[in-house]
Amino acid sequence: MEVKLIPYTLKLKYPFGISGNTRTETPVVFIKITDNNISAIGEASLPPYLGYKQNDILSVFNSFNFSKYSISDDKRLLSDFKKHSIHCMPALAALDIAINDWVSKKNNLPCWRRLGVNSDLMSANAMTIGIDVPQVIEKKVKESTAFSLLKVKIGSSNDKELVSTIRKYTDKPIIADANQGLKTREDALEMCKWLFDLNCLLIEQPLNKIDLASHAWLSERSPIPVIADESFQKFEDIEHIKNHFSGINIKLMKCGGIGPAMDIISSARNNGLKILMGCMNESTCANMAAAQIAPLADWVDLDGPFLITNNPFDDFIMKEGKIVLNQTSGLGLVLKNEISLF
Numbered sequence: 001m002e003v004k005l006i007p008y009t010l011k012l013k014y015p016f017g018i019s020g021n022t023r024t025e026t027p028v029v030f031i032k033i034t035d036n037n038i039s040a041i042g043e044a045s046l047p048p049y050l051g052y053k054q055n056d057i058l059s060v061f062n063s064f065n066f067s068k069y070s071i072s073d074d075k076r077l078l079s080d081f082k083k084h085s086i087h088c089m090p091a092l093a094a095l096d097i098a099i100n101d102w103v104s105k106k107n108n109l110p111c112w113r114r115l116g117v118n119s120d121l122m123s124a125n126a127m128t129i130g131i132d133v134p135q136v137i138e139k140k141v142k143e144s145t146a147f148s149l150l151k152v153k154i155g156s157s158n159d160k161e162l163v164s165t166i167r168k169y170t171d172k173p174i175i176a177d178a179n180q181g182l183k184t185r186e187d188a189l190e191m192c193k194w195l196f197d198l199n200c201l202l203i204e205q206p207l208n209k210i211d212l213a214s215h216a217w218l219s220e221r222s223p224i225p226v227i228a229d230e231s232f233q234k235f236e237d238i239e240h241i242k243n244h245f246s247g248i249n250i251k252l253m254k255c256g257g258i259g260p261a262m263d264i265i266s267s268a269r270n271n272g273l274k275i276l277m278g279c280m281n282e283s284t285c286a287n288m289a290a291a292q293i294a295p296l297a298d299w300v301d302l303d304g305p306f307l308i309t310n311n312p313f314d315d316f317i318m319k320e321g322k323i324v325l326n327q328t329s330g331l332g333l334v335l336k337n338e339i340s341l342f
């Protein structure tokens with residue numbers, strides 16, 4: 001098999017404001033794998049908090065001898081690559097995504113169908129409204145007509161003003177993400193009650209990721225589910241957080257791809273955890289990969305392509321607020337003509 005690497009920078013439509021920082025672009029690395037005359041694509045997204053740069057991903061791939069492997073032997077390939085990368089999850093996710101695309105194309109099936117996922121069970125997809133001034137919030141809400149669910153980034157000093165501004169323009173249900181930005185468990189409980197009254201369905205990561213005890217305290221009292229994002233990265237973390245949160249936010253870049261995400265979903269269900277299928281700043285490639293298994297989740301938050309201006313692929317299709325899983329074999333990605341990538 002052959003592997004080609006393409007570093008790329010996703011430009012964000014709006015400066016991405018979350019509790020703690022703001023940025024205008026996100027580095028990614030696309031990979032293209034070819035074997036048996038079939039090519040497939042994967043993506044590693046590298047937001048600062050994952051701690052990897054593009055060069056880290058390039059060196060992990062460039063120092064692995066892919067010519068020894070065939071993609072048909074995907075289990076051995078992924079397992080050897082995982083050890084080689086020292087558990088570099090974005091690199092592993094990129095390879096896992098491309099392999100899923102490749103194997104599905106080889107079997108002439110859409111990836112979701114090959115994985116036994118029922119596309120009818122897809123939930124509404126959430127569109128993120130980052131922390132911003134009221135005029136921009138109004139514009140963002142008005143741009144979200146294709147969505148029936150909004151995600152609000154909270155954890156700054158004017159959370160109530162922000163949510164109230166959104167409520168002036170829409171009564172669509174919301175989900176809230178605090179990115180560890182709330183100060184105390186009592187503040188968080190008061191916020192959860194306030195949000196519940198405004199038709200908010202859940203809150204993500206209200207408090208510091210290491211403060212599991214406060215999250216457990218809050219989960220017991222909150223009228224809305226408390227979902228672990230920063231506190232939950234990969235399969236092994238389920239054991240540590242399962243008694244402290246109501247559910248988990250699964251992202252392919254945190255856990256290493258579609259295969260690991262499916263293992264997490266099955267274990268999370270056995271432990272009574274709710275599931276949010278989320279994403280980093282990603283193009284259609286990594287988002288469409290997550291969408292293949294999103295019908296297994298309670299909530300879906302895959303809005304990456306809608307937050308960037310230079311997506312190399314066509315956006316995915318939304319119908320009645322949900323991502324449409326198409327019938328094309330593989331991940332169903334279509335490169336835009338005007339952006340040459342490979």
Ligand code: MG
Binds near residue numbers: 177205
């Ligand atoms: Mg989050």
